[in-house]
Amino acid sequence: MSTISIIAALGDDNAIGKQQQMLWHMPFDMKRFKDLTTGHAVIMGRKTFESLPNGALPNRKNVVLTTLPEAVFLDSFACESMHDALNLCEKEDEVFMIGGAMVYQQALKMADKMYLTRVHHTFEDADTYFPEIDFTLWDEVEHRDFPADEKHPYAYTFHTYVRKDPATKAPVYQHKN
Template sequence: MIAAAAENNALGKDNDLLWHLPDDFKRFKKLTSGHKIIMGRKTYESFPKPLPNRTHIIITRDKNYTVNYDECLVVHSLEEAIDLVENEIAFIIGGGEIYKQGEKASDKIELTRVHGTFEDADTYFPEIDENYWMLTKQEFHPTDEKHKLSFTYLTYVKKEDTLKSL
């Protein structure tokens, strides 16, 4: 899973992000380029067009939903999405409900923790349970001329003894 979430786990409002962090966008692009990205329909529709150099797997309950891009596949459950990912790296990129469902199937979380709280959000990242997840890396990014908020890149890996129990 890959996400940017505030300290209160806020992800977004009205299908948009609550902040603008250019370095986080660059990191997202670097990590996800060349891989499959799994998302809900609303997340997909928040993009002006498909993201380059990635296969988009879009989850929707709407059996009639179609997308006219070769790099996009439409499925109707997270299980179907995961079936399209064999032994390759794929990223669950949102939204909130897809993250909740995806936690069991994931073995790693790349989280950008945005230092701030946003009470007016309507989408949230699930709480990270440190009984199941171990923080393995963190890198702080202070505010600067391009970033009004500070943030920390956090990498969590699922603990070995909990890989199947979540």
């Protein structure tokens, strides 16, 4: 079975977006995202796909969730349910849930791993938030702090968490073997 991983960048207040866009430009976080996800499958919501500046992410299997029948997304697979999306990725070693909030909400219950970048700022104009995380369910296995600099307007931290106990995963989205 694939490792299901969440990857997200979130403010101190869990903010992740505003008017269908990101709230910051943080190149080192973008590099981490690219390094981790390249060569793997990424699952995203229709709104996140539509917010990508250049369409589907290159060198990754792009899977877009939508309830819209007949939806077509260039260089991507459209799926009508999370179950279908995971089945489409069942041969992948790691599948990344890349947002947005609606997808993170579902992914949080079934993920094995989370790569979170905490952007140390409160974004009062945000309109989209990562869901509340129960950190008692997770072990932190990576923690790297970085200061703000000329390319990064805010200090930030790379965290990696692994689920302590697979029994706490929601069975509803487990895909077929």
